[in-house]
Amino acid sequence: MSRFERxxxxxxxxxxxxxxxxxxxxxxxxxxxxxxxxxGRHLRYDPAKVRAWVDGLTEAA
Structure with a gap:
């Protein structure tokens, strides 16, 4: 994850x-x-991991 990407x-x-x-x-x-x-009570996603997950879906198809 980028140091400055939320x-x-x-x-x-x-x-x-x-x-x-x-x-x-x-x-x-x-x-x-x-x-x-x-x-805490909030779910948070690392944008880079979300993008990698999407890329993995398209490669498997």
Missing amino acids: LWSVEDVSAYLGVPVKTLYQWKWRGEGPPVRKL
């Missing part, structure tokens, strides 16, 4: 992936989806 919220990832926020929560509960970490 972590993404669930809403940020939802907009980036074009999926509902509810889907991201379901993926986390199932252990699916992009890597996520919990900071």
Whole structure:
């Protein structure tokens, strides 16, 4: 992760992936989806890891 790039919220990832926020929560509960970490009560995503996860999906298809 870039030293100055902020972590993404669930809403940020939802907009980036074009999926509902509810889907991201379901993926986390199932252990699916992009890597996520919990900071207090909030879920946060490393943008580089989200992009890598998307790249891995397209390579596997």
